[in-house]
Amino acid sequence: MKDFSAPAIHIFFKDSHSELRTRYAMNALLMFVVTALALVLFSVGNEVVGTDVLSGILWVIIFFSGMSGLSRTFVSEEERGTVVTLQLLSRPTSVLLGKLLFNFVLILSLNVLIAVLYLLMVSRFVILTPSIFWVTIFLGSCSLASSSTIIAAIIAKANTKGTLYPVLSFPIMLPLLLTVMNATRLSTEGAAFSEAFGEFQILVSYTVVVITVSILLFSFVWKD
């Protein structure tokens, strides 16, 4: 285990440093979130929209924001031509785990930001069970990071990277998106924490299954 974890953490720090230096993904993501939120607010206007729809829209914003930035981790290696160096320096599993950690931190902070902004700006979106809501945001970020990382690794090797990413991700992420939307709806209805337990089980098992398969398959994608 230690063979994988130490290099993985190094890769995570490398990515964080290069991200903090250029702020490419962060700026793009931030602007995307602001644009999407503004669009939703404009289109809703003064209409009375049900909380079902509002919890759906929240995850639509999260999904497309993630799609606009999460592929950077692998695509940037490919564009800067640093793939071979990474291949020489560390094992595939460490690379995957490092990138996974980076994507997880990125999407978790993004989701918290989106959730806070959404709660502040959309006045009709009232959370009655905050525990369900924040656990959903956390577990949803885990699941989104797990599937988006391996898909990013796949599309980094393809020609049309940008458009292909949401196309490949959507069918994979649909079970998880339906689950988080349902859990969010529960939190707006004031359900007890135990009622959302089934949703959390699905999210946790989804994350575990996808990460396991990713570890098994990543070396095929990574090595040329």
Added chain:
Amino acid sequence: MKSATAKIGLVVWLTLVISAGILFPMVAAPQKWYELPIIPGLEEKARIIFFHVPMAWTTVVAFIASTIYGIRFLMTKNLDYDLRSVSAAGLGTMFCILATVTGSIWAKFNWGSFWNWDPRETSIFVLLLIYGAYFALRSAVDVEEKRATLSAVYSIIAGVTVPFFIFVMPRIMTGLHPGSKGDPQGAGPVVQFKMAPNMLLVFLSSLLGFTLLYFWMFNLKVRASRLEFHSQQPQE
């Protein structure tokens, strides 16, 4: 010679099954062996089960076959398995579209609209999306080895996430299909067959016929794509 007999046999078999599915009369009190019982609320529309369900079944068989050949390709790096994987996926897409279209037309007349987002409709839609994404990915990679590897990896990932719908769907919606939650004739992921014996016989024969038809078409498609593949390779 042997395969010719098998093929003629399959043609005869499917002709009989399709004629039986269309022609067997539906009566209120079945007396003779060929008379099918009337199901209240469905009447003649019940005949869709002989065609639509086998198509959906074949789609799933093709999807599993494609994933298995993908795994074998990753294990052996033999491009022939990739040809088989993509052939299975191509046929699966065709059967998937057929099942969706037949089901959708039927739904218009029985449930009132072409599309209802019933759990099974949603899952076939997801399957269509996966097939679409699979071919979109393939067309975006130029190198054959790389294309085969990436599409195999993608089909495996899709294969492990699709079963989650079995757990997700019942929490979100009730279904219209038989066997769904809320159906008094038995809830659960597996449809409980309470068909009349002769209807069940036609149905199972159709299932078998369509599955064999799939394998025949698969065989033809693999051979054709092998020829295509080798004709494109530079001669030594």
